[in-house]
Amino acid sequence: MGFSPRSGSQTDMDQFVRYAQAAERGKVQLLFIADTPVLDVDLDHHAPHHMVDPLLILTVLARETERIGLVTTASTTFTEPYNLARQFKALDVISHGRAGWNAVTTSDPAAAANFGATIPPRAEKYERAHEVIQIVQALWGSWEKDAWLLDVNGKRFADMDKIQPVNLQGKHTASRGPLPIPPSEQGQPVIFQAGGGSYGLELAGRYASGVYANPYTIEDAQTQRQVLGDAAKRAGRDPDEVKMLAGFMPTIAPSRQAALQRRRFLDEVVDLNQRVRYLGAMIGLPLGPAQLDEPLTADQLADAKPSPHDPRSDRALAVAREGWTLRDVLAHGVIDYHPVVAGTATDVADHMQQWFEAGACDGYSIAVDSYHDGFVDQVVPILQERGLFHDDYEGPTLRENLGAHEQYGLDPRLTTPARQ
Amino acid sequence: MGFSPRSGSQTDMDQFVRYAQAAERGKVQLLFIADTPVLDVDLDHHAPHHMVDPLLILTVLARETERIGLVTTASTTFTEPYNLARQFKALDVISHGRAGWNAVTTSDPAAAANFGATIPPRAEKYERAHEVIQIVQALWGSWEKDAWLLDVNGKRFADMDKIQPVNLQGKHTASRGPLPIPPSEQGQPVIFQAGGGSYGLELAGRYASGVYANPYTIEDAQTQRQVLGDAAKRAGRDPDEVKMLAGFMPTIAPSRQAALQRRRFLDEVVDLNQRVRYLGAMIGLPLGPAQLDEPLTADQLADAKPSPHDPRSDRALAVAREGWTLRDVLAHGVIDYHPVVAGTATDVADHMQQWFEAGACDGYSIAVDSYHDGFVDQVVPILQERGLFHDDYEGPTLRENLGAHEQYGLDPRLTTPARQ
Known part of the structure; x- marks a missing residue:
C-alpha cells in the first residue's frame, strides 16, 4: 500500500515530513511522489504540484522516517542515465535501502520544450526508455556487493577489481561507468512503472516490481492485472514479481x-x-x-x-x-x-477488501486528501483486524516490505544489451 | 570563509551533519562540496570523494543546520539547464535561501564517457557554459517576486500573469520554462566559479559572486585577485561583487x-x-x-x-x-x-591574517582535516578577537552572509542572450 501526498504548500518540507511520519505510523509500505518536469497547472485556479524536485523532498524524508519506502517519478526521456543512476542510488544509500524509481517516458510537449526538445515518436521514446533503464541498472550493479571495504586503518577503501565500468552503448544513450556509490542495504533501488499501452506494458513486464494502474472498476482492474502478468511472463519473469497498485482516493468521515x-x-x-x-x-x-x-x-x-x-x-x-x-x-x-470512496472508515475498508479479494490488484496507491491521519488511525486498524494488512514492516528495506524479488545490477534473465 | 568537508565514509550522512553543525557553531559562512561526475580515484589506495550526489547531501544538511550556506559544484557540460535550475532552486527553497552553485565545465574524458560523450573543444565548452548559466538564471527569475500568493481560501495559488516562460534558445542548449518554483528567501542561489584560464575568468567576471582560487603564494594570489577584478570590470560589474576565496589546508595541534x-x-x-x-x-x-x-x-x-x-x-x-x-x-x-599550515591555532590565524591584510584574498576555502572542531574552537576565536572574522551571521541567507550583490533572474547589466 502506498500513499501519494498532497500538500497545500509544495514548498513546505515540514508538511511532507508530517505526512510521511503519519503514513509510517500506519505501516504504509511506501510514499510515492508523482512528477513531471513542467509547470502543468494553472496556479490561478489549481493547487500546485510537481514543484520542488521530488528527489530532494524524498532525501528530506529519508532522514526523518525509518521504514517507509520512498518512490518518485523521473523521466527516461529527458534525463541522462548516469545522473538518474547516481541520484537514485544516493537516495537509496541515504535512506538505507528504501528508494524506488518510477521510470516513465514523458509525453507533454511543454516538458520537452523545457529541454529545448520535442517529444520523440512513441517507438523511439520507448526504445530509449529500455536503454536508460538497462544502463541505470547496470551502473547500480557496477560495484560487486563486497567491493566496499572501508578499511581506513588498513588503507583500503574498496577492492577496485570488483568495481568495473559497464561500457553500455545504446542507439540513444550510453554510459561507461562505474558509478561512485557502493550498494545500499537493498542492493539497488526498486523499479516502478506507470502508464499503459503496449509499450508501457512491455516496459513494466521486463523491469518493474510495482506498477501504478488506473482502473475504474473491478473488471477493468482484473483485466489490466492479467495483461500485466502476461507481459511479465513474456519477459521470462514470474507474474507475482510485478505488483499492481490500483489508484484510489478515499475521503473518510x-x-x-x-x-x-x-x-x-x-x-x-x-x-x-x-x-x-x-x-x-x-x-x-x-x-x-x-x-x-x-x-x-x-x-x-x-x-x-x-x-x-x-x-x-x-x-x-x-x-x-x-x-x-x-x-x-x-x-x-x-x-x-x-x-473515490467518500464514506466511513468501514466503507473505505470494505471497498479495499472487495477489490483485493476479487484479485483486482496487489495493493493500492492511495491519494489521501489532507485528512491522512484519518486513514492511518481508522482504516488501517480495520484492515489489520481483517487480516488484510500487515501489523508491522517486514524489514528495513523497500524491497522487503514490497515483497519485491532480489535484483542487483541487470536482470540476468533479460537479453543483455549490446556492450561497447 | 567556507569549509570543504572531508569524510572517512562518504556515505555516512551523520558525519556530514556533525561537520556542518561544527562549522555553523564557528559561524563559517558556507560549506562547499566539490564534485565531478566520475569515480576518479583508485579506492584501493585513496580515500573516496565525490560519491553520493552532493545536492542530496546538502538537502540533508539544509534540514539540520540553520544559517550556514550550502554550495556545490555541478557541471555545465553534462547537465541540462532545466534540471540544474530546478534542483538548485529546490535546495534554495528547502534551505530558506542558503544555496549556491559552483558552475564549472568538465574536462575529464572519463566523466564525458559516463554520458556517452567526449569533451568538446574548450571554446565550445565555455560557449555552452555561458548559455547554461544564463538559462538557469533566467529560469530562476521566471516567477516575479510577488507571483506566489498561496491564498488557499481565496483559491488563488499564484498570479499566472507574473509567471512567464523564458524562451531562451542558445547554440548548444535551450529551455522554455517557467520553472515551477517560487523565489526563495534570497531570491535565487548564488553563483560560484572555479578554475582559471581566460575562459574561466570571463565566466567568473560575468556571473560569479564567489570564486574558488588556488594560489600558492601571496604574490600569486594578489595577481589572481587583480585579474579577477579586471574581468568583473570588463563585464560591467564592480570588482567587489566577486569575492576570491583562497584554498587553504590547516592542520592544528x-x-x-x-x-x-x-x-x-x-x-x-x-x-x-x-x-x-x-x-x-x-x-x-x-x-x-x-x-x-x-x-x-x-x-x-x-x-x-x-x-x-x-x-x-x-x-x-x-x-x-x-x-x-x-x-x-x-x-x-x-x-x-x-x-598548508601545520602548526598551532595561532600559526594558522597568523597565516590567514597575513594573506588577508596583504589583499591576497577576500576569504578562504578551508579544507580542514578531520579535526574540524579544532579550527572552530581555537582558530575562529583568535580571528574574532583580532576583528578579522564576524561574531555572528549577518542574516539568514547565503547572499547576506557572503555580502553578495542582490540579483534575481538574469543580471540586467549583461548582454541579453537571444530569445526565441
Missing part, C-alpha cells in the same frame, strides 16, 4: 453525508463550472453551473445516456439517479482520476 | 611537531612512494621510497634545483633545507593542492 461535505469543500479549489459541463458530456446532457445546486430533473433523467468513451460514465449516472444535487454528484468523485 | 605528526598520520592513507618521487621531480633529484626516513644529504642539497614548472618547488626545497626527513618534508604539505 463519521458518515457518508459528512464525507460528501468534506469533498464539497475540497472541490471548492477546483473549477466546478468546467466539471459540471464535463459531467454533462459524460451522461449525454447539456449541463451548466446554474444547475449546480439542483438534482437532475425527471426529463433529464429520461434523456440521460452514459458515454461509451468514459469508463466512469455508468457510475456518474447511477449516482445522479440517487437524487443528489450536481454539486454532490461531483463530490462523489464520479469524474476524479481514480475511484 | 598544540605544537608544530604535533601538527607534523598529525599530518604524517593523514599521509599514511596516500601513496607516499609516488609522492616522494614527485618531490624529487620538484627539486631536481631522483628520490625514492628508500630515503623516506632520511633527510637530503649534503650532496643532494648541493645538486637540488627547484623546478620552474611547479610554483610549490621553492617552498619544498626550503623546507628540505631545514633538515627534515623526506616523510616530514611531505608532511609539511609542500606538494598538497593548497597551501
Whole structure:
C-alpha cells in the first residue's frame, strides 16, 4: 500500500515530513511522489504540484522516517542515465535501502520544450526508455556487493577489481561507468512503472516490481492485472514479481453525508463550472453551473445516456439517479482520476477488501486528501483486524516490505544489451 | 570563509551533519562540496570523494543546520539547464535561501564517457557554459517576486500573469520554462566559479559572486585577485561583487611537531612512494621510497634545483633545507593542492591574517582535516578577537552572509542572450 501526498504548500518540507511520519505510523509500505518536469497547472485556479524536485523532498524524508519506502517519478526521456543512476542510488544509500524509481517516458510537449526538445515518436521514446533503464541498472550493479571495504586503518577503501565500468552503448544513450556509490542495504533501488499501452506494458513486464494502474472498476482492474502478468511472463519473469497498485482516493468521515461535505469543500479549489459541463458530456446532457445546486430533473433523467468513451460514465449516472444535487454528484468523485470512496472508515475498508479479494490488484496507491491521519488511525486498524494488512514492516528495506524479488545490477534473465 | 568537508565514509550522512553543525557553531559562512561526475580515484589506495550526489547531501544538511550556506559544484557540460535550475532552486527553497552553485565545465574524458560523450573543444565548452548559466538564471527569475500568493481560501495559488516562460534558445542548449518554483528567501542561489584560464575568468567576471582560487603564494594570489577584478570590470560589474576565496589546508595541534605528526598520520592513507618521487621531480633529484626516513644529504642539497614548472618547488626545497626527513618534508604539505599550515591555532590565524591584510584574498576555502572542531574552537576565536572574522551571521541567507550583490533572474547589466 502506498500513499501519494498532497500538500497545500509544495514548498513546505515540514508538511511532507508530517505526512510521511503519519503514513509510517500506519505501516504504509511506501510514499510515492508523482512528477513531471513542467509547470502543468494553472496556479490561478489549481493547487500546485510537481514543484520542488521530488528527489530532494524524498532525501528530506529519508532522514526523518525509518521504514517507509520512498518512490518518485523521473523521466527516461529527458534525463541522462548516469545522473538518474547516481541520484537514485544516493537516495537509496541515504535512506538505507528504501528508494524506488518510477521510470516513465514523458509525453507533454511543454516538458520537452523545457529541454529545448520535442517529444520523440512513441517507438523511439520507448526504445530509449529500455536503454536508460538497462544502463541505470547496470551502473547500480557496477560495484560487486563486497567491493566496499572501508578499511581506513588498513588503507583500503574498496577492492577496485570488483568495481568495473559497464561500457553500455545504446542507439540513444550510453554510459561507461562505474558509478561512485557502493550498494545500499537493498542492493539497488526498486523499479516502478506507470502508464499503459503496449509499450508501457512491455516496459513494466521486463523491469518493474510495482506498477501504478488506473482502473475504474473491478473488471477493468482484473483485466489490466492479467495483461500485466502476461507481459511479465513474456519477459521470462514470474507474474507475482510485478505488483499492481490500483489508484484510489478515499475521503473518510463519521458518515457518508459528512464525507460528501468534506469533498464539497475540497472541490471548492477546483473549477466546478468546467466539471459540471464535463459531467454533462459524460451522461449525454447539456449541463451548466446554474444547475449546480439542483438534482437532475425527471426529463433529464429520461434523456440521460452514459458515454461509451468514459469508463466512469455508468457510475456518474447511477449516482445522479440517487437524487443528489450536481454539486454532490461531483463530490462523489464520479469524474476524479481514480475511484473515490467518500464514506466511513468501514466503507473505505470494505471497498479495499472487495477489490483485493476479487484479485483486482496487489495493493493500492492511495491519494489521501489532507485528512491522512484519518486513514492511518481508522482504516488501517480495520484492515489489520481483517487480516488484510500487515501489523508491522517486514524489514528495513523497500524491497522487503514490497515483497519485491532480489535484483542487483541487470536482470540476468533479460537479453543483455549490446556492450561497447 | 567556507569549509570543504572531508569524510572517512562518504556515505555516512551523520558525519556530514556533525561537520556542518561544527562549522555553523564557528559561524563559517558556507560549506562547499566539490564534485565531478566520475569515480576518479583508485579506492584501493585513496580515500573516496565525490560519491553520493552532493545536492542530496546538502538537502540533508539544509534540514539540520540553520544559517550556514550550502554550495556545490555541478557541471555545465553534462547537465541540462532545466534540471540544474530546478534542483538548485529546490535546495534554495528547502534551505530558506542558503544555496549556491559552483558552475564549472568538465574536462575529464572519463566523466564525458559516463554520458556517452567526449569533451568538446574548450571554446565550445565555455560557449555552452555561458548559455547554461544564463538559462538557469533566467529560469530562476521566471516567477516575479510577488507571483506566489498561496491564498488557499481565496483559491488563488499564484498570479499566472507574473509567471512567464523564458524562451531562451542558445547554440548548444535551450529551455522554455517557467520553472515551477517560487523565489526563495534570497531570491535565487548564488553563483560560484572555479578554475582559471581566460575562459574561466570571463565566466567568473560575468556571473560569479564567489570564486574558488588556488594560489600558492601571496604574490600569486594578489595577481589572481587583480585579474579577477579586471574581468568583473570588463563585464560591467564592480570588482567587489566577486569575492576570491583562497584554498587553504590547516592542520592544528598544540605544537608544530604535533601538527607534523598529525599530518604524517593523514599521509599514511596516500601513496607516499609516488609522492616522494614527485618531490624529487620538484627539486631536481631522483628520490625514492628508500630515503623516506632520511633527510637530503649534503650532496643532494648541493645538486637540488627547484623546478620552474611547479610554483610549490621553492617552498619544498626550503623546507628540505631545514633538515627534515623526506616523510616530514611531505608532511609539511609542500606538494598538497593548497597551501598548508601545520602548526598551532595561532600559526594558522597568523597565516590567514597575513594573506588577508596583504589583499591576497577576500576569504578562504578551508579544507580542514578531520579535526574540524579544532579550527572552530581555537582558530575562529583568535580571528574574532583580532576583528578579522564576524561574531555572528549577518542574516539568514547565503547572499547576506557572503555580502553578495542582490540579483534575481538574469543580471540586467549583461548582454541579453537571444530569445526565441
